[in-house]
Amino acid sequence: MTTPQATVRRKVQRTFTVNGDVEEVSFLPHKTLLEVLREDMHLTGTKHGCELGECGTCTVLMNGEPVLSCLVLGLACEGADIETVEGMAGPDGPHPLQKTFASIGAAQCGYCTPGFLLTAKALVEWNSNPDRETLKEELSGVLCRCTGYLQIFQAVEEACVEIRGEGETK
Amino acid sequence: MMRLPAFAYHAPNSAREVVEILAGEGPSASIVAGGTDLFPNMKRRHQTPKTLVSLQDVDELRGVSWQSDGSLRIGPGEILRALERDADIGNRLPALVAAVRSISTPVLRNMGTIGGNLCLDTRCNYYNQNYEWRRAINFCLKCDGDTCWVAPGSKVCWAVNSSDTAPVMMALGAKLRLISPRGTREVDAQDFFQNDGIDYLAKKPDELLTDIEIPDQGKSRSVYLKLRRRDAFDFPVLGVAARIELDGEVVKNADIVINAVSPAPTRANASEKALIGKKMSDDVLAEAALLAYKPSKPLDNTDFEYAWRKKMVKVYVRRALEHIRSSFLI
Numbered sequence: 001m002t003t004p005q006a007t008v009r010r011k012v013q014r015t016f017t018v019n020g021d022v023e024e025v026s027f028l029p030h031k032t033l034l035e036v037l038r039e040d041m042h043l044t045g046t047k048h049g050c051e052l053g054e055c056g057t058c059t060v061l062m063n064g065e066p067v068l069s070c071l072v073l074g075l076a077c078e079g080a081d082i083e084t085v086e087g088m089a090g091p092d093g094p095h096p097l098q099k100t101f102a103s104i105g106a107a108q109c110g111y112c113t114p115g116f117l118l119t120a121k122a123l124v125e126w127n128s129n130p131d132r133e134t135l136k137e138e139l140s141g142v143l144c145r146c147t148g149y150l151q152i153f154q155a156v157e158e159a160c161v162e163i164r165g166e167g168e169t170k
Numbered sequence: 171m172m173r174l175p176a177f178a179y180h181a182p183n184s185a186r187e188v189v190e191i192l193a194g195e196g197p198s199a200s201i202v203a204g205g206t207d208l209f210p211n212m213k214r215r216h217q218t219p220k221t222l223v224s225l226q227d228v229d230e231l232r233g234v235s236w237q238s239d240g241s242l243r244i245g246p247g248e249i250l251r252a253l254e255r256d257a258d259i260g261n262r263l264p265a266l267v268a269a270v271r272s273i274s275t276p277v278l279r280n281m282g283t284i285g286g287n288l289c290l291d292t293r294c295n296y297y298n299q300n301y302e303w304r305r306a307i308n309f310c311l312k313c314d315g316d317t318c319w320v321a322p323g324s325k326v327c328w329a330v331n332s333s334d335t336a337p338v339m340m341a342l343g344a345k346l347r348l349i350s351p352r353g354t355r356e357v358d359a360q361d362f363f364q365n366d367g368i369d370y371l372a373k374k375p376d377e378l379l380t381d382i383e384i385p386d387q388g389k390s391r392s393v394y395l396k397l398r399r400r401d402a403f404d405f406p407v408l409g410v411a412a413r414i415e416l417d418g419e420v421v422k423n424a425d426i427v428i429n430a431v432s433p434a435p436t437r438a439n440a441s442e443k444a445l446i447g448k449k450m451s452d453d454v455l456a457e458a459a460l461l462a463y464k465p466s467k468p469l470d471n472t473d474f475e476y477a478w479r480k481k482m483v484k485v486y487v488r489r490a491l492e493h494i495r496s497s498f499l500i
């Protein structure tokens with residue numbers, strides 16, 4: 001026997017901003033933002049892991065703050081400003097965090113990377129010089145099974161150097 | 171994908187409308203604040219409310235304000251992150267901020283509210299599992315079944331209260347305001363929790379929590395200590411909140427509340443009594459810790475071995491009291 005499933009078939013339509021574009025999206029009303037992004041908007045950069053709030057890989061920014069998209073209703077996003085990993089690179093190329101994650105090897109399987117990138121982006125926007133303890137605490141909601149975290153912390157610290165405008169990163 | 175069951179959705183703008191919708195829909199409706207407890211539970215089919223009433227647009231349920239009598243009013247819809255970032259609350263109510271900061275992770279605290287934390291569902295190893303897992307053991311007393319797998323034969327459910335702020339609210343003497351079609355009532359945090367894993371709150375399904383009021387703490391000192399497997403984030407397997415007020419060197423008032431060992435946070439009455447009128451000597455603290463340990467009955471339904479968790483009650487109560495004693499010296 002499988003989990004009793006939802007029976008609602010009629011979609012609803014909501015408008016919200018995703019990575020700078022205002023989008024009108026149709027989706028089933030019981031869907032989470034994670035499901036809407038991946039299944040209805042085909043933005044599969046946002047990953048699904050536990051789907052219960054434990055792993056953080058589904059983290060996106062909602063009005064600039066990190067949230068777990070597996071625990072946000074699509075319905076609750078009306079009028080919101082959502083940023084996913086697809087929106088991180090700018091016209092001048094990848095975000096400094098994306099560059100250092102790649103150059104330092106802060107990803108192995110890479111499944112946790114979108115969650116880390118967005119959580120770190122929100123952090124460096126209010127504190128571009130976090131000490132290691134602050135970094136550990138702020139990133140503690142995202143789990144990584146591969147790297148052991150050191151390279152992730154280094155990559156954020158290295159990106160902060162560029163973000164503060166103190167020099168070029170490799 | 172682990173999907174939510176279907177529901178009708180309302181996102182009203184006022185507390186009054188929330189209450190009206192709840193009254194109209196009956197007990198099959200549920201309030202949702204941050205959803206960080208309710209949505210995982212709905213995905214596992216612990217709860218399948220027909221209607222959700224979201225508090226996200228109800229501004230009057232947010233905000234913190236200090237009153238002229240030194241008390242603090244907290245809107246239950248305030249997110250945990252906002253409370254931990256408030257320097258005044260950190261200075262004046264350090265035990266509350268310690269409890270808030272120990273809840274889950276920064277990203278979850280960015281969504282979860284203080285009201286949702288106080289109304290947290292009780293937890294148990296046989297309950298916090300997905301639908302298929304629970305079906306394989308023919309469900310349990312708390313949800314869909316008729317046997318308590320922690321204490322087969324038990325007529326009551328032993329799922330534990332794992333809220334980090336609940337014991338602190340009790341120790342600090344907080345009052346909670348609830349509104350419903352029957353009007354407004356105020357309950358002491360002490361009377362808000364019930365020692366029944368299924369019927370764990372004195373709040374009725376049609377009642378909305380609108381205000382949390384923490385009285386002026388005067389010259390008392392308080393602390394919250396939490397035991398868990400992973401320090402980065404985990405539910406408590408033991409939480410101890412304590413508050414002491416001195417008269418000279420002698421204890422005038424004592425509050426000690428233990429959580430995550432039973433369906434409701436529990437006041438250690440005997441320990442409190444043993445402290446009053448005494449100096450906080452090592453012997454007095456050890457006696458108070460022993461008196462908290464004796465009646466506590468953790469069962470085999472959370473992380474860690476339950477006999478060890480019982481021993482830790484003694485250790486953590488002593489540590490909490492030692493912490494308060496040294497804070498009086500500063």
Ligand SMILES: Cc1cc2nc3c(=O)[nH]c(=O)nc-3n(C[C@H](O)[C@H](O)[C@H](O)COP(=O)(O)OP(=O)(O)OC[C@H]3O[C@@H](n4cnc5c(N)ncnc54)[C@H](O)[C@@H]3O)c2cc1C
Pocket residue numbers: 052053054200201202203204205206207208209210225246247250272273274275278281282283284285286287288289290291332333334335377378379380403404405406
């Ligand atoms: C991975 C993970 C780890 C966690 N770790 C911890 C932890 O360490 N410690 C801890 O204490 N909690 C923990 N939690 C639980 C939860 O995240 C927090 O307790 C949070 O504060 C719940 O708030 P919420 O607003 O998300 O509640 P919701 O899920 O929205 O609601 C929870 C319950 O409260 C009711 N409710 C909410 N607001 C009101 C109101 N104003 N009036 C009446 N009823 C209301 C809802 O109807 C529901 O029954 C964890 C959760 C997850 C997913």
Ligand code: FES
Pocket residue numbers: 047048049050051052053054055056057058059068069070071
């Ligand atoms: S998928 Fe959202 S926290 Fe794991």
Ligand code: FES
Pocket residue numbers: 106107108109110111112113143144145146147
């Ligand atoms: S790189 Fe594999 S989970 Fe982090």
